[in-house]
Amino acid sequence: MQMKTPERAAFDALDHPTVVVVGGGFAGLEMIHRLAGKPFKVILLDKNNYHCFQPLLYQVATGSLGADSIAHPFRRTVGPMRNVIYRMGEVLRVRPEENCVETDHGCVKYDHLVIATGTVTNFFGNRQVAEEAMQLKSINQALDIRSDFLQDFEAALYLEDEHEQRQRLNFVIVGGGPSGVELAGALAEIRRTIVKHEYREMHNERMQIHLVDTNDAVLANFSPKAQRLALKYLKQLGVKVKLGMMVTDFDGSTITFKDGSTMESNTVIWTAGVKGRPIPGIETAVEQRSGRYRVDALNRVEGSRNIYAIGDIAQSTADPKWPKGHPQVAPVAIQQAKQLARNLRRKTGSEWVPFKYREKGSMATIGRYKAVVDIGPLHFGGPLAWFLWLFVHLMSIVGFRSRVMVLTNWAWKYLSWKNTIRLIIRPYVRKTAVAAEPVQG
Ligand SMILES: Cc1cc2nc3c(=O)[nH]c(=O)nc-3n(C[C@H](O)[C@H](O)[C@H](O)COP(=O)(O)OP(=O)(O)OC[C@H]3O[C@@H](n4cnc5c(N)ncnc54)[C@H](O)[C@@H]3O)c2cc1C
Known part of the structure; x- marks a missing residue:
């Protein structure tokens, strides 16, 4: 025993x-x-043996933060709690x-x-899209996206044909909620900064970012003003926003929309629902x-x-x-x-109090100095909103060490654009590529 x-x-x-x-x-x-x-x-x-701070997953996916900045081990949390144990x-x-x-x-x-x-x-029952599209709900998936877009950049440099290169560099994000908007903004900044300076042999305008949504506005749950501002910021960053469009199919190279139109792309990132x-x-x-x-x-x-x-x-x-x-x-x-x-x-016998949600506001960021905020009757955008977004997210991250790491990374990134987390440590292997591999033996 x-x-x-x-x-x-x-x-x-x-x-x-x-x-x-x-x-x-x-x-x-x-x-x-x-x-x-x-x-x-x-x-x-x-x-998992860690808590994941999902609101910053897109920063892991775009190489702004390392995975350990937004994950906190449960054992560290429960260590000092004598009446709490953790089991993986x-x-x-x-x-x-x-x-x-x-x-x-x-x-x-x-x-x-x-x-x-x-x-x-939630792929709303579309199994083919679920098979082919990438997701952003976990650290693993964020790391897949990071490896995938970096692999696409590297592969694109070998392609002589402009059409093929554009297809390889066409990134389609489905879902214009906060996750989709933030991811699209971050990819657009990569094009403007990293691709321009580090992938000098590539025409950076060949990288296109499309944001697709069935609604008539991005950030459907935000105020009309925040929606307008977000759309303006996305356009300023060169994101192609396609509203009122529904993706019905994606076979790994072609996206089909409900109106019958198509678009060629190797990468669809699905943030359209949970x-x-x-x-x-x-x-x-x-x-x-x-x-x-x-x-x-x-x-x-x-x-x-x-x-x-x-x-x-x-x-x-x-x-x-x-x-x-x-x-x-x-x-x-x-x-x-x-x-x-x-x-x-509460003591046995005393009455329980029903839950009532107190909404404090919503915010989303769309690149450096660009964010939108709704707090009660206040709806605003620009640098003030961006700093507020930074502050709120920084303070919400679990663990002092993670906060310091995030702050340092952000400061270095936004001042120099020279952060070096863009590493392909675990290459992403597409399911279709695995399926196409010849069977040995
Ligand atoms: C990309 C992204 C961006 C977001 N941005 C924002 C934002 O800016 N602001 C905001 O307020 N919200 C945001 N959200 C939503 C927010 O993250 C969720 O509302 C929140 O995480 C919900 O918390 P939860 O505890 O219910 O679930 P989660 O945080 O999802 O936690 C669920 C936990 O359960 C564990 N688990 C699941 N199934 C099992 C099982 N069968 N057995 C054992 N363990 C299991 C998982 O490992 C996980 O740790 C975002 C979400 C995503 C994906």
Whole structure:
């Protein structure tokens, strides 16, 4: 029999209810912070051993930040929390009748289960596009994009034919929300600075960035003023914005739109939507279209007594100001976690307080000195918005070291454009290339 360390023995001996938190994103991480030092035994389960700050994924994808700047190891977070432990593992099923979750390493028992598993990319059922397009939801995917565009630059230099070179350097981003807009702006700046100075043998205007959206405006959830400004900034950077266009197919080299028109490109990056990927076991509570768990005003999963969902995976229609559900953004995830933790800490018998989202504003950046901000009645853009964006994101990153790293990288980048994270460390291999490889033997 294995001897327990005193630390582990002390954790096991705690005579408190066990809260299992699945997912250490914005919601799960806030949850464990709020329960640390409180009368609970908390077990955090995540398939990755780090928290990922998704709002800056596009900066990893475009070589402005290294992956470790936006990731923070869970063990570092839970180290000082005596009543919290972390286990790396993917939760495969919930067994509500036994109060346990099944992971790829075994079962974990709970008294309260908090599901905070976030979302995955939504291709709206288009399997061919899902096969071929790139995504921006995880660090792995961001690193794939980074390698891919750098490989494209290198390969383009070998191409004599202008048409082939343009096809190789045609980048199409689908989805004009904040992720798509920010990525398009960052790629346009790469063309203006890096390509111009470091790929001198290449005509930089042969690199084109297209941003496609079915809506009539970019940043659909922002104010009309922010939308207009964002469009202006994108055009100033030379991004070709195609509004009211729907991508219906992409075979790896040709994109087809709903109106029958086509465009040649090797690279489509899909940022057009997300959906929940619910864990099997409590299917009856899943909203089919969004893949999210229907929850009540207390974030309790429909039909359950002790299972809660928070963050992007939760869909509540109980908040009077948000009858269609809350937006899938970090502040909602954080506020829901705070409220649920407060409720869990209430004395037995006292009434729980329903969740109400307090919207603080929205912001998106579109290159150096260009950003748009909506805060209450204020809608503005330009350098002030950009500095505000920098400040808010810098302060939100988990970990002092990461903050210092991000600040240093940004300062170096925006002052000199000489950051050197543009490394192809793990080359990206397209699925079609793998499929085309001759079978050995
Ligand atoms: C590119 C991009 C840019 C964004 N920009 C902004 C922005 O500027 N501002 C903003 O407010 N929001 C932004 N968002 C949205 C924001 O990141 C999400 O709303 C937020 O991450 C939701 O938090 P969450 O805790 O619900 O889920 P997540 O942060 O997605 O965390 C989910 C966690 O669950 C884990 N997990 C999933 N399934 C399992 C499983 N079965 N078993 C174990 N672990 C599992 C994952 O590893 C992950 O750690 C952006 C999102 C993206 C993708």
